Amino acid sequence: MDDATIAGTLNQTLRQASASVHFREHFNELGDTLVIEYHFTVLPEKIDLARLTVAFDTLSAFYLTNHPGRNVFNIEGAIGERKVSVEIILQRESE
Numbered sequence: 001m002d003d004a005t006i007a008g009t010l011n012q013t014l015r016q017a018s019a020s021v022h023f024r025e026h027f028n029e030l031g032d033t034l035v036i037e038y039h040f041t042v043l044p045e046k047i048d049l050a051r052l053t054v055a056f057d058t059l060s061a062f063y064l065t066n067h068p069g070r071n072v073f074n075i076e077g078a079i080g081e082r083k084v085s086v087e088i089i090l091q092r093e094s095e
Contacts, residue, residue: 001080003027003034009079010036010055010086017051018044033083043092049073056084 007025015021022042028035053059056077065072071090078084 001082003082006034006079006082006084007036010052010084013052013055014038014047014088017048018046020044030085033085035085035087037087037089039089040092043090047073047088049075049088052086052088053077055079 007027011025014023018040020040020042022044023038023040026037026039028037049062052075053062056075057079059075059077061074061076063074065074069091073088073090075086075088076084
């Protein structure tokens with residue numbers, strides 16, 4: 001599965017899990033891992049994080065990082081043969 005397909009699948013899953021289309025994604029590669037950060041322009045009322053994990057074929061980590069002014073849900077695992085790390089930033093980003 002190529003990176004565009006993985007990103008499309010994760011975007012659709014996040015739309016369903018958050019009932020929102022008000023987010024931007026930022027792509028990066030760290031070694032052999034595809035890193036996707038999601039930044040909301042309008043924070044959703046809730047996010048079904050369990051639903052997001054279903055997009056992964058293998059889940060290796062699921063945790064919250066809490067830095068001053070920045071809370072992030074992190075999901076790490078594999079989709080197909082590709083290592084993927086998703087960061088969902090839990091603060092509103094300016095448009």
